[in-house]
Amino acid sequence: MSRPTTNSEDTMTSTPSHSEADVPRGPLAGLTDPSAYEAPMPTERTVKLRTNLPIQAYRFAAVSLKMTRMILRSHG
Amino acid sequence: MARVVVLGAGISGHTAALHLRRMLDKRHEVVVVSPNSQWNWIPSNIWVGVGRMKPSQVTFPLKPVYDKHGVDFRQAKAVALHPEGDERTAKGYVDVVYTDPARAGEMQSIEYDYVINATGPKLNFAATPGLGPDGHTVSVCTYGHADEAAKQLADVIAKLRAGQKQTLVIGVGHGTCTCEGAAFEYTFNVEHELRAAGVRDLAEIIYLTNEYDLGDFGVGGLTFKQGGFVTSSKLWTESLFKERGVKSILRAHVQKVEEGRIFYETLDGSQDTLDFDFAMLLPPFRGQDLQAFARDGSDITAQVFAPSGFLKVDADYTAKPVEEWKASDWPSTYVSPSYPNVFGVGIAFAPPHPISTPRKAPNGTVISPAPPRTGMPSGLMGRAVAMNIADMISGKSNSPQHHASMAEMGAACVASAGAGFTKGTAASMTMYPVVPDYDKFPGYGRSLTETTGEIGLAGHWMKHLLHVMFIYKAKGKLGWSMIPE
Numbered sequence: 137m138s139r140p141t142t143n144s145e146d147t148m149t150s151t152p153s154h155s156e157a158d159v160p161r162g163p164l165a166g167l168t169d170p171s172a173y174e175a176p177m178p179t180e181r182t183v184k185l186r187t188n189l190p191i192q193a194y195r196f197a198a199v200s201l202k203m204t205r206m207i208l209r210s211h212g
Numbered sequence: 213m214a215r216v217v218v219l220g221a222g223i224s225g226h227t228a229a230l231h232l233r234r235m236l237d238k239r240h241e242v243v244v245v246s247p248n249s250q251w252n253w254i255p256s257n258i259w260v261g262v263g264r265m266k267p268s269q270v271t272f273p274l275k276p277v278y279d280k281h282g283v284d285f286r287q288a289k290a291v292a293l294h295p296e297g298d299e300r301t302a303k304g305y306v307d308v309v310y311t312d313p314a315r316a317g318e319m320q321s322i323e324y325d326y327v328i329n330a331t332g333p334k335l336n337f338a339a340t341p342g343l344g345p346d347g348h349t350v351s352v353c354t355y356g357h358a359d360e361a362a363k364q365l366a367d368v369i370a371k372l373r374a375g376q377k378q379t380l381v382i383g384v385g386h387g388t389c390t391c392e393g394a395a396f397e398y399t400f401n402v403e404h405e406l407r408a409a410g411v412r413d414l415a416e417i418i419y420l421t422n423e424y425d426l427g428d429f430g431v432g433g434l435t436f437k438q439g440g441f442v443t444s445s446k447l448w449t450e451s452l453f454k455e456r457g458v459k460s461i462l463r464a465h466v467q468k469v470e471e472g473r474i475f476y477e478t479l480d481g482s483q484d485t486l487d488f489d490f491a492m493l494l495p496p497f498r499g500q501d502l503q504a505f506a507r508d509g510s511d512i513t514a515q516v517f518a519p520s521g522f523l524k525v526d527a528d529y530t531a532k533p534v535e536e537w538k539a540s541d542w543p544s545t546y547v548s549p550s551y552p553n554v555f556g557v558g559i560a561f562a563p564p565h566p567i568s569t570p571r572k573a574p575n576g577t578v579i580s581p582a583p584p585r586t587g588m589p590s591g592l593m594g595r596a597v598a599m600n601i602a603d604m605i606s607g608k609s610n611s612p613q614h615h616a617s618m619a620e621m622g623a624a625c626v627a628s629a630g631a632g633f634t635k636g637t638a639a640s641m642t643m644y645p646v647v648p649d650y651d652k653f654p655g656y657g658r659s660l661t662e663t664t665g666e667i668g669l670a671g672h673w674m675k676h677l678l679h680v681m682f683i684y685k686a687k688g689k690l691g692w693s694m695i696p697e
Binding site: 164165166167168169170171173174175176177178183185186187188189191192193195196198199200202203205206207208209210211 | 674
């Protein structure tokens with residue numbers, strides 16, 4: 137099928153080719169349920185620490201330092 | 213006396229204009245041409261889009277700031293560039309059409325000694341039929357769009373409270389979109405708001421993206437050290453999706469949107485439809501509709517601009533496979549190769565290639581993110597170009613000596629995952645450099661020391677602090693130039 141170009145960010149797009157009749161039913165194409173990821177699930181403690189005020193005050197200082205270092209480096 | 217014309221007043225253009233005015237003496241003119249009367253701190257549009265902020269909290273009028281600093285502001289849209297002048301003048305000039313209600317439609321030609329194209333993106337909703345506020349989805353690209361998104365989200369929450377199940381789709385509306393970070397932020401801010409409203413159980417949230425993996429963010433993902441391991445933004449992001457129960461559709465290109473239904477295809481060639489009650493899909497970007505003409509009036513748009521509408525600058529645009537990409541492909545002075553007094557910064561410059569690996573579906577559809585070039589990199593480009601122009605005007609140099617390559621600068625990114633001074637969270641990320649350099653950093657392309665990421669309330673405070681700081685800076689208040697870009 138020939139595909140028309142668009143001017144968006146230098147690339148090509150497709151012409152919709154669906155009709156109600158040819159749309160497959162069943163699980164959606166590419167849909168991933170979050171439970172399928174193999175990434176580790178944070179523990180309840182980890183999640184709580186993310187909003188723990190003293191811990192986060194400390195992390196704020198640490199993140200500020202990291203960002204300041206990055207900013208200074210990038211400003212030459 | 214020299215005149216510098218800055219086209220656009222977003223992060224890059226506004227930064228350049230204020231620095232130019234600070235560095236040049238008053239004999240020289242700085243003219244800003246922007247179709248918008250308001251400056252918008254776009255990163256906080258996410259919070260407007262969930263109703264946490266009003267548009268007035270993320271905007272301010274430009275004219276009083278420019279009046280105070282002695283910048284000549286013209287509320288108008290640039291439509292044509294004449295870098296060689298014409299038979300009437302040897303100076304380059306730009307044609308503008310006023311959008312200022314008092315002069316709406318009036319055309320004017322503005323001569324320049326130097327011009328900076330900082331016109332940002334044209335939001336190309338038209339690339340996907342049915343996409344956008346004039347179609348069937350909402351957006352958070354502008355404060356007006358975000359305000360409308362908040363209203364529609366409030367309707368969804370009301371239906372959820374009435375016991376109706378709702379499907380919310382958030383992501384990108386085309387296979388070549390950029391700004392996946394903004395879609396990520398909006399996804400988790402919406403999730404946070406639904407949880408806060410006590411209606412999360414009835415809502416299905418689906419993140420629809422052109423990224424190959426979660427955590428790509430258009431920069432090919434990040435690698436950093438955490439807990440004694442070298443880990444990836446993919447694993448980190450998947451963990452967040454798992455924790456917050458958000459489904460995803462990766463590697464997708466949206467073909468069209470109808471009322472309540474998205475038609476899409478994926479990289480493996482599958483095609484499907486997705487029904488929704490609420491959809492926030494970002495549009496792809498292209499350059500603004502700016503044409504260029506030679507002295508004899510012939511159209512040189514294709515020489516000056518890339519096919520995407522972005523200005524060609526000092527990048528290496530030679531088509532090459534991803535294995536041959538180099539950090540040195542990326543521009544550093546943002547000067548046009550054809551005209552030494554024409555510059556392009558921020559989203560308006562044409563990148564040499566993506567940062568994420570480009571991919572195509574079996575039918576040829578490109579499904580991979582375009583490179584982001586907003587925020588801190590945008591500001592740094594604007595500042596470097598302003599310094600170069602100031603040096604050339606004052607005679608300190610004959611050519612640009614200040615550099616701001618995305619392959620030699622880092623970026624600090626804070627992606628909100630929910631607002632609130634005690635319950636909010638955000639992902640705080642730093643990366644160095646933005647464009648991976650595998651010669652300098654073999655293995656991962658970026659410094660493992662300078663590339664970091666963590667999630668927590670501290671990130672939310674940081675994002676709020678940046679909101680306050682950058683609006684203060686953009687207003688040109690006392691000490692503004694001491695605040696880094």
